[in-house]
Amino acid sequence: MMKKNNMRAYLVSAPAMIFIGLIVIFPIIYTFFISFTNMNTYHWFNYDFVGLKNYQNALLVFDSGFLNAILYTVLWTAVNMIMQLIIAFVIASFLNIEGLKLRRLYKTLLMFPWAMPGYISILIWKTGMFNSSFGLLNQWLGTSIRWLSSDLGATICCTVVNLWLALPFMIMIMDGGLKSIDKSLYESATIDGAGCIRKAVSITIPCLKPIIGPAVVITVFTTFKTFDVIYLLTQQVGSQTGARIHTIITYTYENAFITNNYGYSSAISIIIFILLILFYEMTNRRSKLC
């Protein structure tokens, strides 16, 4: 009977598994296959098996520039993650104040950046906010500062845009988490004479931890492999700003993917894929320990 039930479960989930296999597993396997060939402009359709040669060449990309990119990526992920958690917690707490008027309107407005395609949001920030001639920031301040020209300035601007894009998700999770906390805990704490900070530290944060754990892992993973925010704001061909900041993905894009050497680029992708899996495992273990 048990076996029959198992069989039925597999059959029912088979279409979804096949679909996931096609869109997730197949590209990874195909990339892995290409990484062992010399598929490039000169051998586009008549490529041959070249063994580990691409991996040997790929290791040359991992020079000092790549190490700097790794450091930058770790810093970028940490700063963004901490800021997201703090800001989302504060906003979600405000949204949960009892008797707050127009709560649904605020929530809708806060979700707005999520509804907009990232590509468009980033370009609007670039030209609408940071542009030195027409941007709102300089119009308001009456200055002509080039916000994206230095590494530090560009990092701050990229962080602001990344927060704008990522906060709705974290706010939504935090809001859900806050709603799920039993109100009687707060009532008991109030009777015991606890203040707002004590309640937050002793009740809210411990109760939120297991709920936001998976969201934190997902966000860390997404932030670690950021490409669009940094590339579109500072490095897009024809509109570079002068800042030279790189995450591992933008660095490898500039040093490998533009070569049209798919074998070589696939080898680099597989190495980065392994790095990301390792990073994920580390984050996952740490979140389990917490």
Added chain:
Amino acid sequence: MKRILVLLLCIMLLISSCAKNNQDKKATITIWHDKEDSVVAILEEALSPMKDEIDIVFEKKSSLTESLKLVGNDIKNAPDMFIFAHDKIGVYAEMGILAPITDFVSKEELGKNIPLTVEAGLYKGTNYQMPLYYETLLFLYNKKYMKEQDIPSTTEELYSYMQKKTKYGHYGFVEQHSTPYYAAGWIHGFGADLTDKEGNPLLATADMKKALSYHKKFVSLMPGETEYATVNTLFLEGMAHSTMNGPWFISAVRNAGIDVGVAPMPIVDETALPISPYCGIQGIHVLKAHANEKKDEITKVLRALQNANLEISLALATGCAPALSECYEDERIRSSEVVMAMKDTASKAMPMPNMPELDVLWSVMGNLLTDINMRNVDVETACSNAQEKALDLIKAMR
């Protein structure tokens, strides 16, 4: 009676299916492009007399170059032909998806075009493109601010004008100074080039360093941002007196109510050579996938497209210069200020290289220009680093 009716119906069905089969035999030619609707309307109009014989389908592809890489030799999905600039010919020829254009039209027929436009389609001795029109950057100025006597004939005159007029939010001259396609004109004006004929990078030559150092002097009088939107908006808002841009920009300028003039490119004082931007030749290419099977139909389409009236209409709609020499005998073309300026500038312009290595060089050159113009890196160091990087990437590419 019923039986007769059923029999009649069967016969009618059979006849109609036969007719449909005959109709289905009409060949279909699919042409991929990334052009504006106005250009496609002119092409469709020119090919309309063939519609009883051949179904011609124009399909717009926003990422045409990447789509061709994916399905270029796939018989089921590849188009028969595509319209694009000549600079990707090397990539597609090396990939082996292009058929020589001379398999369909003779060298004599191609010879009716301006030589520059035919030579641009050559890759390793084989011609892969039938040119339709060509385009290059023009020196555009706002007549409200830049008067006839102010139009600079040399780069030093341009610099003096910029020094005088760059103030209170106005700029004497703006361009996408750190974009290789735009900066190339200055580089050529010093006799330098991005690459040699074999695709080897030439980013650290003495002429290149001289050109980039000289160009930087002008960049200091331009806005910080170098991208298309900022440069174009400054000119459209009347805040920039002159610019370098392509013919595609002129209709937007006129729509903005700006009285725009077109002048020859200034001559570099030091070399006596004009600023010589790259020239792009838009043409039609044939893919190998269906080249043999549809040879007659493809030949007919190519011949129909090599038509002076069609190219004149295209030129008047786009501001680009026709490839066929005979078009320049037409009064409408001779009286078009933009087209004739284009022809004049293009006579001194350099056709964009079409070797695959250029894909890599655009990126390295962009970084080099950004380093010099926006990060104040010393020209000598920046050029040496860029040359080394270009060599590495080209090695990885091969």
